[in-house]
Amino acid sequence: MFCGGYKSIAMKKLQLIINPAAGMKQGKKYLADIVAYFGGKGYISTVFVTEKHGDATDFVVRYGADHDMVVCVGGDGTFNEVVAGIVGSGIDVPIGYIPAGSTNDFAASLKLSDDVMRACQDIAEGREQKLDVGLFNGRSFSYVASFGAFTKASYATPQSIKNALGHLAYILEGIMDIPQIKPLHLSIDANGEVREGDYIFGAVSNSTSLGGVLTLDPGIVDMNDGVFEIMLIKSPVSITELNVIIKALTTKQYDCSMIDFIRTSNAVIHADKNMAWSLDGEYEPGSERIEVANKHSAIRILKR
Numbered sequence: 001m002f003c004g005g006y007k008s009i010a011m012k013k014l015q016l017i018i019n020p021a022a023g024m025k026q027g028k029k030y031l032a033d034i035v036a037y038f039g040g041k042g043y044i045s046t047v048f049v050t051e052k053h054g055d056a057t058d059f060v061v062r063y064g065a066d067h068d069m070v071v072c073v074g075g076d077g078t079f080n081e082v083v084a085g086i087v088g089s090g091i092d093v094p095i096g097y098i099p100a101g102s103t104n105d106f107a108a109s110l111k112l113s114d115d116v117m118r119a120c121q122d123i124a125e126g127r128e129q130k131l132d133v134g135l136f137n138g139r140s141f142s143y144v145a146s147f148g149a150f151t152k153a154s155y156a157t158p159q160s161i162k163n164a165l166g167h168l169a170y171i172l173e174g175i176m177d178i179p180q181i182k183p184l185h186l187s188i189d190a191n192g193e194v195r196e197g198d199y200i201f202g203a204v205s206n207s208t209s210l211g212g213v214l215t216l217d218p219g220i221v222d223m224n225d226g227v228f229e230i231m232l233i234k235s236p237v238s239i240t241e242l243n244v245i246i247k248a249l250t251t252k253q254y255d256c257s258m259i260d261f262i263r264t265s266n267a268v269i270h271a272d273k274n275m276a277w278s279l280d281g282e283y284e285p286g287s288e289r290i291e292v293a294n295k296h297s298a299i300r301i302l303k304r
Contacts, residue, residue, distance in 0.1 A: 060085025075101020
């Protein structure tokens with residue numbers, strides 16, 4: 001870690017967390033420019049560079065309270081770790097997010113610029129927006145907890161392939177998984193109602209993007225309303241049922257026989273303990289009982 005070379009009593013403190021391996025390594029490339037820009041806006045930056053999974057969370061927990069703002073440069077996984085540090089430690093500082101990952105699905109939902117220096121400007125000159133955060137058996141997630149078709153691609157695709165192909169890498173990896181797609185049995189208790197069935201895909205989300213593959217109608221998603229949108233796609237046994245699913249997803253009309261669509265602030269899911277999940281694009285092991293809960297207005301993010 002190091003500090004930007006600015007001297008002023010009025011300077012605020014900025015914790016700048018960078019994942020140098022994310023995406024096309026934009027954070028590493030623009031590091032000096034980022035520090036200089038925020039210095040000109042009245043912030044003295046202390047830079048923390050991640051080397052392994054969990055570093056960003058550790059940095060926030062240990063040093064976040066000593067700063068006036070936390071800015072992360074990386075992908076949705078890096079942002080997830082920063083959020084986990086904020087929520088887990090109870091630190092009340094605003095977050096700036098400079099998306100520099102391979103796909104940046106959550107950043108796209110927030111309409112954050114993927115131009116590094118424009119993103120810096122939006123943070124420095126933007127306003128605070130409160131956002132809900134999800135809890136998955138106590139672990140924080142920023143925008144989606146998903147299982148089933150395509151979600152393995154989010155955490156199984158090698159980083160080198162993600163860097164080279166971006167979002168296309170996820171799609172190609174997902175296509176390779178199609179022959180292995182099998183229905184997964186689970187039940188979900190939400191809003192006093194239990195639903196049970198065989199599903200090929202499911203997501204608990206606070207975003208217009210579901211696992212980087214499907215999208216929800218922006219008109220029904222409010223990222224700070226205290227509730228999740230849960231989509232469970234049933235396993236089709238005929239071409240007719242498959243067509244029903246395709247039509248529902250393309251028209252964003254989810255009230256159909258092949259999709260369970262639920263809006264709730266919390267739910268309990270019973271599933272096979274070996275069923276893998278993806279939390280914000282990172283692997284999460286399964287559990288026989290999963291409690292998901294919406295932590296309303298848990299973080300403050302700076303944006304235009």
